[in-house]
Amino acid sequence: MLLSDLGEWELLRRLAAFAPPGQFADDAALLSETSGQQLVVNTDVLVEGVHFSDATIPARALGWRAAAANLSDLAAMGCTSVAGITVALVAPGHTPWPWVEGVYQGFQEALQQYGGVLLGGDCSSGSQRLLSITALGHLGPAGGPIRRSDGRPGDWLVCSGPHGLSRLGLALLLEELQPSQRSQLSAELEQRAITAHQRPQPRLDAIAALSRSQPAGLPWRVGGTDSSDGLAAAVAAIGVASGCGAVLERAALPLDLELAELEQGEHWCLSGGEDFELILAVEPAWAEALLQALPGSSRIGTLVDADPGALRWQENDQPLPTGSTGFCHFH
Amino acid sequence: MLLSDLGEWELLRRLAAFAPPGQFADDAALLSETSGQQLVVNTDVLVEGVHFSDATIPARALGWRAAAANLSDLAAMGCTSVAGITVALVAPGHTPWPWVEGVYQGFQEALQQYGGVLLGGDCSSGSQRLLSITALGHLGPAGGPIRRSDGRPGDWLVCSGPHGLSRLGLALLLEELQPSQRSQLSAELEQRAITAHQRPQPRLDAIAALSRSQPAGLPWRVGGTDSSDGLAAAVAAIGVASGCGAVLERAALPLDLELAELEQGEHWCLSGGEDFELILAVEPAWAEALLQALPGSSRIGTLVDADPGALRWQENDQPLPTGSTGFCHFH
Numbered sequence: 001m002l003l004s005d006l007g008e009w010e011l012l013r014r015l016a017a018f019a020p021p022g023q024f025a026d027d028a029a030l031l032s033e034t035s036g037q038q039l040v041v042n043t044d045v046l047v048e049g050v051h052f053s054d055a056t057i058p059a060r061a062l063g064w065r066a067a068a069a070n071l072s073d074l075a076a077m078g079c080t081s082v083a084g085i086t087v088a089l090v091a092p093g094h095t096p097w098p099w100v101e102g103v104y105q106g107f108q109e110a111l112q113q114y115g116g117v118l119l120g121g122d123c124s125s126g127s128q129r130l131l132s133i134t135a136l137g138h139l140g141p142a143g144g145p146i147r148r149s150d151g152r153p154g155d156w157l158v159c160s161g162p163h164g165l166s167r168l169g170l171a172l173l174l175e176e177l178q179p180s181q182r183s184q185l186s187a188e189l190e191q192r193a194i195t196a197h198q199r200p201q202p203r204l205d206a207i208a209a210l211s212r213s214q215p216a217g218l219p220w221r222v223g224g225t226d227s228s229d230g231l232a233a234a235v236a237a238i239g240v241a242s243g244c245g246a247v248l249e250r251a252a253l254p255l256d257l258e259l260a261e262l263e264q265g266e267h268w269c270l271s272g273g274e275d276f277e278l279i280l281a282v283e284p285a286w287a288e289a290l291l292q293a294l295p296g297s298s299r300i301g302t303l304v305d306a307d308p309g310a311l312r313w314q315e316n317d318q319p320l321p322t323g324s325t326g327f328c329h330f331h
Numbered sequence: 332m333l334l335s336d337l338g339e340w341e342l343l344r345r346l347a348a349f350a351p352p353g354q355f356a357d358d359a360a361l362l363s364e365t366s367g368q369q370l371v372v373n374t375d376v377l378v379e380g381v382h383f384s385d386a387t388i389p390a391r392a393l394g395w396r397a398a399a400a401n402l403s404d405l406a407a408m409g410c411t412s413v414a415g416i417t418v419a420l421v422a423p424g425h426t427p428w429p430w431v432e433g434v435y436q437g438f439q440e441a442l443q444q445y446g447g448v449l450l451g452g453d454c455s456s457g458s459q460r461l462l463s464i465t466a467l468g469h470l471g472p473a474g475g476p477i478r479r480s481d482g483r484p485g486d487w488l489v490c491s492g493p494h495g496l497s498r499l500g501l502a503l504l505l506e507e508l509q510p511s512q513r514s515q516l517s518a519e520l521e522q523r524a525i526t527a528h529q530r531p532q533p534r535l536d537a538i539a540a541l542s543r544s545q546p547a548g549l550p551w552r553v554g555g556t557d558s559s560d561g562l563a564a565a566v567a568a569i570g571v572a573s574g575c576g577a578v579l580e581r582a583a584l585p586l587d588l589e590l591a592e593l594e595q596g597e598h599w600c601l602s603g604g605e606d607f608e609l610i611l612a613v614e615p616a617w618a619e620a621l622l623q624a625l626p627g628s629s630r631i632g633t634l635v636d637a638d639p640g641a642l643r644w645q646e647n648d649q650p651l652p653t654g655s656t657g658f659c660h661f662h
Contacts, residue, residue, distance in 0.1 A: 025478070025479060025480060025572060026407075026408055026476075026477075026478055026479055026556070027373065027403075027404040027405075027407035027408050027479075027556055027557060028371045028372060028373035028404045028405055028407065028408040028410075028466075028468075029371065029372050029373065029408075030369055030370075030371055030408070030470075030476055031369065031370040031371070031372060033369060036367075038361055038362065038364060039361075039362040039370065040359045040360065040361055040362070041359060041360050041362060041417060041450055041451065041465075041467065042358065042359035042360065042417075042451060043417035043418070043419050043451060043452050043453050043463075043465060044419070044453050045419035045420075045421060045453045045454070045455050045463065046455075047421060047455045047456070047457045050455055050456055050457065051455070072358075073358040073359045074358075074359055076357075076358035076359065077357055077358050077359040077360075077361070079359075086372060086373075086374035086465055087374070088374050088375070088376035088419070088463040089376075090376060090378060090461060090463075119372055120372065120373060120374060121374050122374050122375050122376045122463075123376070124376050124377075124378045124381055124382070125378070125381055126378045126381065126459055126461060127458050127459045128457055128458045128459060130421060130457060130461075132374075132376065132419040132421075132453075132463030134372075134374060134417055134465040135359075136372065137359075139361075145357075145361055146357075147356070147357055148356060148357055148358075149356060225357070225358055226358060241356060
């Protein structure tokens with residue numbers, strides 16, 4: 001069964017089954033009333049051949065991952081709850097319906113886990129499969145927004161979890177590793193790496209922990225972003241926006257011990273990207289409380305009074321390699 | 332200057348210039364606090380070769396039109412104000428920057444006219460140009476939502492303005508008309524038709540008039556949709572959702588006199604599409620007040636107790652031709 005067999009109206013009817021009853025009945029969607037929490041919105045587009053391929057991700061994992069990437073941006077802005085997503089689906093007429101169904105099942109699974117509903121969307125034929133997702137969420141009741149520009153020299157940099165696993169998962173799926181390297185890896189790590197790549201977890205829970213651990217009397221001021229473009233890029237982005245440099249402790253990189261033994265391990269930890277963890281800059285007292293409140297989090301360094309965005313190793317004051325951070329399309 | 336010359340970051344920097352300062356600085360966008368009005372969201376995707384082509388629409392008009400189509404959906408849901416839009420832009424690397432700049436200038440012009448800002452977005456390379464737009468707006472302070480399913484037998488059908496002009500504009504741009512037909516048209520009508528196609532006006536003002544004209548003591552109950560898929564399709568959609576049929580008065584079709592003389596005039600009025608007017612179903616007392624409050628509006632018919640979505644002419648009880656309504660992609 002191909003999309004060209006269904007036609008647009010039947011396709012929309014089937015997609016509506018992934019939303020609450022009546023949700024697709026009108027020209028637009030009403031959001032539920034909320035108790036005054038400020039709303040946050042984010043849009044991401046994923047294009048086949050640029051952001052995903054059938055070789056590395058099955059449809060259901062793609063749906064999960066696309067939703068999770070958007071929810072990660074909401075978390076990076078300080079959201080603790082998700083209102084929902086809208087989805088624009090573009091695909092050629094020869095696209096099999098089961099692929100689309102799988103993608104929407106993935107959306108549904110992510111929304112069931114993190115809250116929110118499929119609010120609405122649109123679909124069209126096109127030469128290439130792509131998903132444009134807009135996510136809507138609310139700041140926490142006790143929290144304010146997180147901004148890249150709200151770091152200050154002296155803030156500790158806290159990272160919500162390990163880095164580099166998603167890139168290892170991609171390398172495994174693309175069969176990039178030499179057999180000698182592959183033989184170094186345990187089956188358990190391989191599975192975790194593939195899961196990290198295909199089923200990343202947006203860290204809305206970390207924002208709840210951040211709110212809980214705010215010391216009494218300390219005003220809300222949190223610098224931060226997510227590490228979708230890589231750990232080093234995330235720290236550099238906070239530094240640039242906040243007018244700070246950063247020192248990172250090489251021995252404290254959030255790097256799985258087994259991954260550290262791979263030649264590429266440290267590079268993937270710093271620049272692999274798509275780990276969807278949060279990098280937060282807060283005052284030391286808040287950071288200490290946050291490290292207690294959030295298992296798996298760690299201190300990776302400190303913001304310092306230096307050239308905006310400059311990153312150095314604490315151990316030897318050497319600059320971190322740059323130019324390998326982030327992604328650039330259109331080339 | 333092509334997008335591949337700019338790269339993603341420089342492109343994003345240039346796009347950010349169309350948004351308020353700092354709006355693109357974070358992972359997501361905060362919406363301004365509102366005074367408790369319910370929020371409405373809508374997503375539309377426009378694909379080159381499916382929804383637009385360089386032959387029929389210059390970049391700036393495309394941006395206007397894309398924004399206007401989304402804002403029309405907000406109006407169709409009962410919004411009187413616009414919070415803003417997010418835009419996902421996909422285009423091949425060989426796309427000229429001036430085309431993108433023109434599109435965003437068009438967005439900006441529409442937002443300046445109707446309110447709201449460019450809230451955020453994303454961009455990627457891809458094989459085909461496309462725009463996925465999500466619009467956010469608020470219901471009016473005195474009004475509720477408009478639903479397709481809220482029509483009732485006996486409601487008058489009120490249309491906010493003329494129909495068929497956009498389709499005539501498209502025919503002129505595609506040079507579809509015979510020379511003998513073309514010679515029938517005044518230069519003034521040609522200009523209005525092309526403007527209707529390239530610069531449609533979302534009717535947020537009609538919702539304000541609807542609110543103003545609500546008779547005291549009458550509860551909010553408004554059926555409706557916009558006529559983006561055509562006038563007949565809009566009436567049928569209200570009928571299907573509301574469980575009603577409709578009678579339309581052929582002599583009262585909202586059809587420009589000059590256009591009525593063209594062979595295709597009535598067909599384009601009923602099924603041309605993309606006029607982005609509103610079709611509203613309200614009780615007669617409200618409808619009479621609305622017709623007074625909204626210059627250019629007219630009564631086109633009545634909802635009746637009949638097969639859901641069935642349309643008949645009032646003059647002779649004959650069914651309207653069907654099967655020609657709406658659009659279907661994926662074929």
